[in-house]
Amino acid sequence: MSDEGRLIADRYRVLDRIGRGGMATVWRAHDDLLGRQVAVKKLHPQPHLDADELATLFERARREARSAARISHPNVVVVHDVVDDEGVPVVVMEYVPSTTLGDLVAAHGPVPTEEVARIGLGVLAALRAAHRVGILHRDVKPANVLLAEDGRVVLTDFGIAQAAETSSLTRTGQLVGSVDFMAPERLIGAKPGPEADLWALGATLFQAVEGRSPFFRGTVTETMYAIAMEPPPEVQGAGPLAPLIQGLLIAKPTERMSAEDAERLLRTVEDDLRRRPQERSAEPKPEPESGPRTGVASATGLAAEPPRSAGRRGRSKKLAAVAAVAVTAVLVTVALSLDTDTEKKATGGASNSAASLPAGPLSGGGATPSKSAATPKTSAESSPSGSPTPDVPSPTSSGGTSPTAQPSQEATPKTGQEDPDTDSGDENPAANSGSGSSVAPAGHAFVVAASGKCLSRGAGSEGTQLFQATCDNSAAQQWQSGADGTLRSAGKCMTVEGGATDDRTEIQLTGCSGDASQRFHLSGTRLLADQSQKCVDIFGGASGTGAVLWECNGRDNQTWTTG
Template identity: 40%
Template sequence: MATEGDLIAERYKLVRKVGSGAMGTVWQARDQLLRRDVAVKELLVRTGMTELETDEARNRAMREARIAARLHHPNVISIYDVVEYEGRPCLIMEYLPSSSLADLIAEHGVLPVGTVARIGAQIASALAAAHTAGIVHRDVKPANVLLTGDNVAKLTDFGISRADGDATLTAAGLLAGTPAYLPPEVAQGEDAIFASDVYALGAMLYAAVEGRPPFGTSDNAVALLHRIATEEVPPPEHAVPLTATLVWMLRRDPKHRPEAKEVQDALGSLAETMPAEMPAPAPVPAAPVEETAVIAETEPPDRRKMVAIALVVGAFVVAAVVVVYALNQPQPSITAGSSSSSGKPPTSATAPKGSTTTTGATTTTPSPTTTTPSTTTNAAPPPADVATQLVNAITDYYKLMPSDLTDGWNHMTADYQQNHAGGMAGYQSFWGGVASVQVTDVTATPPGTVVATITYHKKDGSTPVERTTFGMVQQDGIWKIASSSVA
């Protein structure tokens, strides 16, 4: 084990320890040749490791250096060199006084949407560059995102990433990642792909705005993986106006997720409209070295639904639990809207400016419906169709009100029914005081955002008018209201 003052590779003098964990130790060091500060990541090679395990540790260091060297991006931590010290591999990296997104979440809990959008746009930019270079990161999580005092976010730790043309991480062809942020396909034993990074980024941003990952952080990683593989993502409650983008990123089918560049554009546009709600984290000289991996043996395609899962603390086995479980039936899709089969960002639609929909207990004046000729395959509707569907979903919902509460109730997600409408009793109580309702100026921006002006004609004679933003998701072939906020 290195100590303060040691000279690594006759060039890098260790100044002080800034972090440690199961994977090893991170030092602040001084490059004696170029006279600059660097970070030295000293990877552990434990006593008693077999020759194969020792080789794998060295290979991991080399692959992280080799893969990261392909990237030259302002939102990726640079790796300068890889050397050995007393038989242990050491990565020489960019030194960045910073704290991690995990630290920020731990300190503040739920983060403001504007802050999350800015961080997310930068990391999406880093992933877009990685994907262009043929690299899948495979472990996007808050601990691997570093934040500086001048609002710069950087992605780090490419130790379990995979690049085109590279060998697998180990001779056994192991899959790795952090349980809470794994996408469904990886939880079921499939190889991680570019879309898997997008899901992990979405899960990370979900955790930042909700205070927890989509399926929580259970100590029982096997049960957590089963939930990820089989259950729907709970709609976010605090993410408006980020909800639609998160739902897009967290779609169960990888083919229907956006590309990293599309996420960058969506989050960047959102961030430009929102104030800087939280100061940047105070610089802390630390680097994340926490490495909690879930490793599953790669099966042939016809057997990947029988997944062997081993929990590993660090990159090497200290204590492992292997559990085999079967996923025998096709699983339902997560709460998500339709998307173009190409995954390109959909266009927006607007209801005719002069059109209105007014409903009461006995009379209905339906609004004109805007239609767009379909030019799609059977796989998914074109972008314009999605936008039109969203507009119609809201106008059709308010056509039901207040006379058909039972049907209207089915146009909301279960979470929205209970946590926003207040259950059926609260729903009936609200609409019991409304004589009629009018919806105007309806606009939609896929994948799932609708904005409309709602005018309530109440039985007490009052007429409140609200400009409302809805977050929509598609469940069982129906667009449902998952969230709403009033400007």
């Protein structure tokens, strides 16, 4: 019989059903006393439990719901009351017009990274508020994350999942609750702590970015085995959120990423993603010019005129305009073929052995130029080398400028003018061909297996964070080995920012000083910083951009070969 129209506790009139799960049904109801809409959750009968087990289950549900009512936070659904209806506890909660994260993923697939970061911050804030008053959620999953119409992220269903653990397995062998979001320590019977909720948050964010649950298998037993015994699957679509999700899904609670570190990383990612549209809008725009135009940027249909002014200032302005158009044109083409190129290059790059590396300080011998290093590059060809993929612009380092906003510095230098890509301190300055085009200096490129892209310095500005970009044999991607263990490009050195040893410290291009923070070597397929013995890592893997320092973990965003 339907509960619609029934009056619960002489106060709450049931209107319609808004959700149903394995443990309970949720109804929209009207509070006749206060004249407001509420949500009421009523536990289902449990025929597999005897009378004593059922009484214990209901009592724990009441106690946990009352405990959840102590949490006052905008990201936590408000518990108004706990009442009995026909001997079954009913939890009266705030009614939140919304859709769930689970329904959103089911309907539309993976969620954009920026939205996932916002959702993650909301859920994490709710969990931290609960943990501060000693409440564990124990059933964090996409179906319990509400995306409200007013923009709030609200975590619901506090306490009911904890009550359900009175009996973990039903008599039919099915686990009560969502087993694929249960932390490993819960499955082996260990007493869970706040870390278990953080693991479930990691699994929830994985499903948001990948469109699937990370450990779900065909049966409960297989799912439990995968959680307890198998490593987490590789995160492919998380971009800069990949290290966060990997850190939260660590099996050992004592080694799992903390709530503080997770919040710090989420805020950093959210700030970076919000700043990028502003950086793109600040890129130089082509200035209207009179007179005939020559040269066509075919991918956009825009004409581009080479700089003609003899003045340094005029030349810079026109270069900026040409670079903006050329980079846009080329990146459109790159974006269309990115998936195919990435798969081919990642497969080929990962198969190279350490024995194939060129001789030099990295491998113990003298420097050997790359075969492709002497290929002349025109300004139009070399401009993409300083730009990452169009949807994930290169990060801006503190005090530096984003490589995407820099005009190409590899254009043909005019007679009597210094080539801005050549520094007097460079051990292998670029040679000039008969036409005056810049030639990539002898050296080698570093190719990351995650994407098949090359480590680039962009325009070579002081303090610029290194990043991955499509390999094009340009000078910006050629690295020379110094006798002192440094890696150099444009007369500057690869450097760990500030000499720090913390994970996610930027790898930058700075003036060579001989400091220990500028010494690197290739050990097999790991590009190691000598000072910390940590790996050079592309933050976010194949879809990431910036190079950072990170604890070596063997993943393909830390696997490097030379080319």
